[in-house]
Amino acid sequence: MNKTIEIIVAEDEPSLGQIIKESLETRNFNVHLAQDGEEAYTLYKTKSAKLIVLDVMMPKKDGFTLAKEIRKEDDTIPIIFLTAKSQTHDVVEGFMIGGNDYLKKPFSMEELIVRINNLLHRSALQKKTEIISIGIYTFDFTKQLLCHDQQTQQLTHREAHLLFHLVKNKNQVLDRSMILKKLWGDDDFFNGRSMDVFISKLRKKLKQDDTIKIINVRGYGYKLVY
Structure with a gap:
């Protein structure tokens, strides 16, 4: 070295x-x-x-x-x-x-x-290797950037980590309790509401590709499909 x-x-x-x-x-x-x-x-x-x-x-x-x-x-x-x-x-x-x-x-x-x-x-x-393709987007996890067609969106730390876990579990349900404990520290009601807000933010940032869906699997968690 x-x-x-x-x-x-x-x-x-x-x-x-x-x-x-x-x-x-x-x-x-x-x-x-x-x-x-x-x-x-x-x-x-x-x-x-x-x-x-x-x-x-x-x-x-x-x-x-x-x-x-x-x-x-x-x-x-x-x-x-x-x-x-x-x-x-x-x-x-x-x-x-x-x-x-x-x-x-x-x-x-x-x-x-x-x-x-x-x-x-x-x-x-x-x-x-942490540059990931999500539909028409390129997601740079390390730099916390979501890019498409010369447009770059800066993600927050929590948005980037939440999207990263969704991508790693693509087409599978991301367990709600597990991700709340991992990223928020507790799976209580208020943190759950906070995560719902972050999911909404990610949906908006991915809206230019209508093949990308973040599906709410009630009682279990979320699933990213594309």
Whole structure:
């Protein structure tokens, strides 16, 4: 790697955190180190990190809770969990929350570095392919743009993520409760009404192609057809 890549490492054991930081910085990474979940979240909001390494058991805010908050805002940044836990259900929970990899302590620095590089490579490839055709439109998920015939519509973060999930589940019902919890954090009545408004906005932005339909499947969710 010729260009320094910024990553966040959240680890509450100062000695281990420093070892990870120093090891990664010899490999051309710029490491922002946090010792608790709240500090890590502040770094996420203020730094341009390409990847996050989270210890699961941290003070103030644990790694799973922090990952849930990050996933409400960003579906794409790679997250690696570090943990002393070895139970299968802990591993499953980490992946269900949105983790991309899971490394059990103790681990070698070489293994961590290989996993980081693999996720960064995968993330770069994904971003190159996140330009999607939707009927007559071109949807650039990374830049949150919907384009057609020299016209470009800038989508909000939530519009882009909602459309992305609809596209990924094309011709299938997108579960209402699941997407509300993922993008809004809760599937209560008020968030449900908010999602209905966003669906209406997307319909308007896609209206120039009358073959594109976002169908309300009552009691289940929405289905994008084209």
